[in-house]
Amino acid sequence: FQSFQNVGEEKNFVFLSKKIEPSSVLETAPLFDGLKKELAWNKFSGPTFTESYCWPPAAQGYDVLVISHQGNDPLLYIPPVLTLLQLESDYQALPNMGGVSLILCPGWKKAQLVFDLLKTYRKGCRHLRPVLVILGQNKEAASQVEIRGCEVVVTTPHNLLRLLEHNSWLLCRLCHLVLDEIDVLFSDTTEQVFTILGCYKKATAQARGNPPHQIIAVGAQWNKHITPLIKEFMNDPYIVITVIEEAAIFGNVQQVVQPCMNSSRTAELLKILDFTQRNLQKVLVCTDSVTEVEMVHKALKSNSIVSLRKHKESKCNAQCVLERWRKMHSSGTPAVLVLADDCLQPLGITDATCVIHFSFPSPEAFRQRLQCMTDNFCTVTQVWSAEDQERTKAKSVLLLTENSSCHAPGVLHCLKRAEAEIPEELSDSTGRVLESEENEKFSRPLCTSLKTFGICRNRTACPDRHQINLSIDLAQNIADEMIETPKRVTILPLLIVHATHYFGRIVNKQKDQYAILAKEMNDYFKVPGHRVSVNTVEKSVFYGLREGAVCHRVQVVETPAKDEENVCEVTIKYIDEGRTSQVKSDQLLHLPAKFQGLPPQAVEIIVCRVKPIDNEVEWNPKVTDLINHKIKGKIHHAKVVHTLGKTVWVDPMVGVTNLPTMKMWINEYNIRSEILSTGLGTDNPEHVAEIQKLCTQMPVLDHAENLEHFTKEDTAGLEAASKPQETSIQENPAESCNSSATLPSDDVVQTKEAEDSTVHQQKSCHPEIKWFQDNVTVTLKVQILRAADSKCEFSKEKVVFSAYSEGRLYVADLELYQSVIAEKSTCVVKDTEAVILLVKEKKGAWCKLLKNKNVHVSLDFEHWQESEDETPFTVG
Numbered sequence: 001f002q003s004f005q006n007v008g009e010e011k012n013f014v015f016l017s018k019k020i021e022p023s024s025v026l027e028t029a030p031l032f033d034g035l036k037k038e039l040a041w042n043k044f045s046g047p048t049f050t051e052s053y054c055w056p057p058a059a060q061g062y063d064v065l066v067i068s069h070q071g072n073d074p075l076l077y078i079p080p081v082l083t084l085l086q087l088e089s090d091y092q093a094l095p096n097m098g099g100v101s102l103i104l105c106p107g108w109k110k111a112q113l114v115f116d117l118l119k120t121y122r123k124g125c126r127h128l129r130p131v132l133v134i135l136g137q138n139k140e141a142a143s144q145v146e147i148r149g150c151e152v153v154v155t156t157p158h159n160l161l162r163l164l165e166h167n168s169w170l171l172c173r174l175c176h177l178v179l180d181e182i183d184v185l186f187s188d189t190t191e192q193v194f195t196i197l198g199c200y201k202k203a204t205a206q207a208r209g210n211p212p213h214q215i216i217a218v219g220a221q222w223n224k225h226i227t228p229l230i231k232e233f234m235n236d237p238y239i240v241i242t243v244i245e246e247a248a249i250f251g252n253v254q255q256v257v258q259p260c261m262n263s264s265r266t267a268e269l270l271k272i273l274d275f276t277q278r279n280l281q282k283v284l285v286c287t288d289s290v291t292e293v294e295m296v297h298k299a300l301k302s303n304s305i306v307s308l309r310k311h312k313e314s315k316c317n318a319q320c321v322l323e324r325w326r327k328m329h330s331s332g333t334p335a336v337l338v339l340a341d342d343c344l345q346p347l348g349i350t351d352a353t354c355v356i357h358f359s360f361p362s363p364e365a366f367r368q369r370l371q372c373m374t375d376n377f378c379t380v381t382q383v384w385s386a387e388d389q390e391r392t393k394a395k396s397v398l399l400l401t402e403n404s405s406c407h408a409p410g411v412l413h414c415l416k417r418a419e420a421e422i423p424e425e426l427s428d429s430t431g432r433v434l435e436s437e438e439n440e441k442f443s444r445p446l447c448t449s450l451k452t453f454g455i456c457r458n459r460t461a462c463p464d465r466h467q468i469n470l471s472i473d474l475a476q477n478i479a480d481e482m483i484e485t486p487k488r489v490t491i492l493p494l495l496i497v498h499a500t501h502y503f504g505r506i507v508n509k510q511k512d513q514y515a516i517l518a519k520e521m522n523d524y525f526k527v528p529g530h531r532v533s534v535n536t537v538e539k540s541v542f543y544g545l546r547e548g549a550v551c552h553r554v555q556v557v558e559t560p561a562k563d564e565e566n567v568c569e570v571t572i573k574y575i576d577e578g579r580t581s582q583v584k585s586d587q588l589l590h591l592p593a594k595f596q597g598l599p600p601q602a603v604e605i606i607v608c609r610v611k612p613i614d615n616e617v618e619w620n621p622k623v624t625d626l627i628n629h630k631i632k633g634k635i636h637h638a639k640v641v642h643t644l645g646k647t648v649w650v651d652p653m654v655g656v657t658n659l660p661t662m663k664m665w666i667n668e669y670n671i672r673s674e675i676l677s678t679g680l681g682t683d684n685p686e687h688v689a690e691i692q693k694l695c696t697q698m699p700v701l702d703h704a705e706n707l708e709h710f711t712k713e714d715t716a717g718l719e720a721a722s723k724p725q726e727t728s729i730q731e732n733p734a735e736s737c738n739s740s741a742t743l744p745s746d747d748v749v750q751t752k753e754a755e756d757s758t759v760h761q762q763k764s765c766h767p768e769i770k771w772f773q774d775n776v777t778v779t780l781k782v783q784i785l786r787a788a789d790s791k792c793e794f795s796k797e798k799v800v801f802s803a804y805s806e807g808r809l810y811v812a813d814l815e816l817y818q819s820v821i822a823e824k825s826t827c828v829v830k831d832t833e834a835v836i837l838l839v840k841e842k843k844g845a846w847c848k849l850l851k852n853k854n855v856h857v858s859l860d861f862e863h864w865q866e867s868e869d870e871t872p873f874t875v876g
Helices: 033-039 050-057 076-086 106-124 138-144 157-164 169-172 181-190 190-205 226-233 243-251 262-278 288-303 320-331 340-349 361-378 384-390 403-419 424-440 449-451 514-526 621-631 671-677 687-695 704-711 718-720 733-740 752-763
Strands: 003-007 014-016 065-069 100-104 130-134 152-155 172-179 214-219 238-241 255-258 280-289 306-312 337-340 354-355 395-400 489-498 501-507 544-549 552-556 569-574 580-584 603-607 611-614 636-644 646-659 664-670 681-683 726-729 766-774 776-782 788-794 798-805 809-816 826-829 833-839 858-859
Touching: 014 636, 033 076, 033 106, 033 403, 050 065, 050 214, 050 501, 065 138, 065 226, 065 681, 076 100, 076 106, 076 172, 076 214, 100 157, 100 169, 106 130, 106 152, 138 157, 152 157, 157 169, 157 190, 157 214, 169 172, 169 190, 169 403, 172 826, 181 190, 181 214, 181 226, 190 226, 190 809, 214 226, 238 243, 238 514, 243 361, 243 403, 255 403, 255 424, 262 354, 280 288, 280 340, 280 361, 288 306, 288 337, 306 320, 320 337, 320 340, 337 340, 340 361, 354 361, 354 514, 361 395, 361 403, 361 569, 403 424, 449 501, 449 603, 489 621, 489 646, 514 544, 544 569, 611 671, 621 809, 636 687, 646 671, 646 687, 671 681, 687 726, 788 826, 788 833, 798 833, 809 858
Parallel strands: 065 214, 065 238, 100 152, 100 172, 130 152, 172 214, 255 395, 280 337, 280 354, 306 337, 354 395, 603 646, 766 858
Antiparallel strands: 003 014, 014 238, 489 501, 489 636, 501 603, 544 552, 552 569, 569 580, 611 681, 636 646, 646 664, 664 726, 766 776, 776 833, 788 798, 798 809, 826 833
């Protein structure tokens, strides 16, 4: 039995391998009464359309396979499994008279979610004890897990195999095996899942008595490994598929992609129809416009091919067209119907044997067209001869032209999983579209996964960028004086994002400029009269924030609408720590200019060459909590192996204790070794190489030799020193000073002139400047409060701005990258900023503003979006 239904006003699609009476109301759902009360208590809004079909067979103990857009929702299976576990009579033949449900999840994070849901809904069940099993690679961890007496075990494939080495008896009580996100499980852990299925099959064959055995598999997409799952391990399963393209793959629809020029589509269509007419098929030719329907119908008529047509302007109604089309086929005449996409749903065709996509479909149109062939899907559960299968096999033919690129990626993924032959033209077209989509992310932050592990598992779905953007990544850089020697920096981690990703400061032990600044700020704001609240909060401006006796420099990153009292909650960033927070706007204090001269001190710190086990994409919270407790706010020594802007990659990073009387640092632990010792981390040898590979794609590569020298610096000394309590590092300020003179250049190209300019600007108290441009002008926004005695001098290749603020002189001496018209350029001073408008001598986009890099100058991204220039820009 097969059923293809459009149910309700939303026209939901469902494919059923066997007839199922849906249960769409919670009160009448086949669930345990206590569980239904608990679901209602938690404001459960279901059953959803998919749940209404999969709950009934699952609650009766049948094997069930579900493919749905909702396929990652644990509530597809939790309620029916908990209902079955309440039936004690079914498990009397088992040891301890109790059955066990095993839920396999694709990762620790999903397993934690499922475990939390079980704890929520167990209140409506008798004596339910779920257990979450997440083990490290340490052998003793598996032996310490206590699962006797539990009814539900939640884990991952890798963790289960480690557990079975010490608890093989678990499978003897296993009655319900749930495969959560089966498509992800088979994609990432194919070997492990089939090993577990083999053990389960063997255990069920040896089971005493006749205990229930059930496999439930749920997922969002079809996977080729699901076919052997159904045939070899499931017992005549109920199959519920609510996604048409997935049902088409399951139904073995033959997908054919035919490349051709847009001008030759009609000729290609005639060739295809010549073949289909010899096989007496029911053919639909689908397109997306009335004009093309008429054009195709006329071409077929002129080539003596009888066809019908239907579009929204046709006089003949849908039912009339449908009856004539079916009569043609029953009388032995080839049935060809040419129709527009907006007529597919009213016609409700399900018995076509071939769909020809004359216009390349969008993903939504592709689904609607495939639905016209559902009666001829040939499922894996049917046993037919090869001849019968070929004769009844539904066929989908896509005409791929040079104009098809916009929809290519949306359809390509489905074609690949259908094992269709992919022409080079389609791959190239999709590649160009994906490259364009990646370029659209150019203003997004650099992908965190790429930085922390050297890889992003799903670049297409990831919202962030995977290429270097000089204007963002090099907008601010770590000053050379912050790096003590080529081998070592002193790091103070203050914000722990996860086990290998932190924010903090690089501390100069000889003269900690931030420590001096912090003391001055604390002393200044101790005086009540100095605490001047800000009336108007502006984005990107620096303010002071007093928390107890400690004062911080903060920057506003988001300002929502104000309330009636003119106070609002603003999102701020602690520029010397890296963390963000929300505070009331009236807590922000005016920050004198003398406290703004020191650049933001927060740097991003990433520990290299270690990653989570089992190909997990995130660190287990156990590891992050351990590292957070161990390192936050404590001094560490580290070897910098790579830098990019204000991000440093370190290997190793060592916790140290200072012995001032002996002028020595004692090494207590190596962070990487601490992570590995938990058993939840493993080696990541490609990490640094991947980061270097990423950075070699930057437009500026003159420093490649220095970079290579820097990253290949001998780390043996610090590696040896990283073993706790074994060695110490002699502190020698003179040697440290001499060593700093030989520090290799950083990842930012800086000429001697640029370095001299930076030193000069710091002495002159340089203001922060943001800039943007159009084809005619360049706008500079100089961040300066209540400027007095301001001057702005223009020349062809230079602009010099100076002003006093809070008693301090601010000077910006800017040597421009290209020429401007001095007499047409202007400067307007406002309360919080000065706006300089430069008129370009030649129209067009500038690739950068300044000849030499200036750390105080950065792009104004809010205005930059208005410029449609896609060139990678440098900052200064």
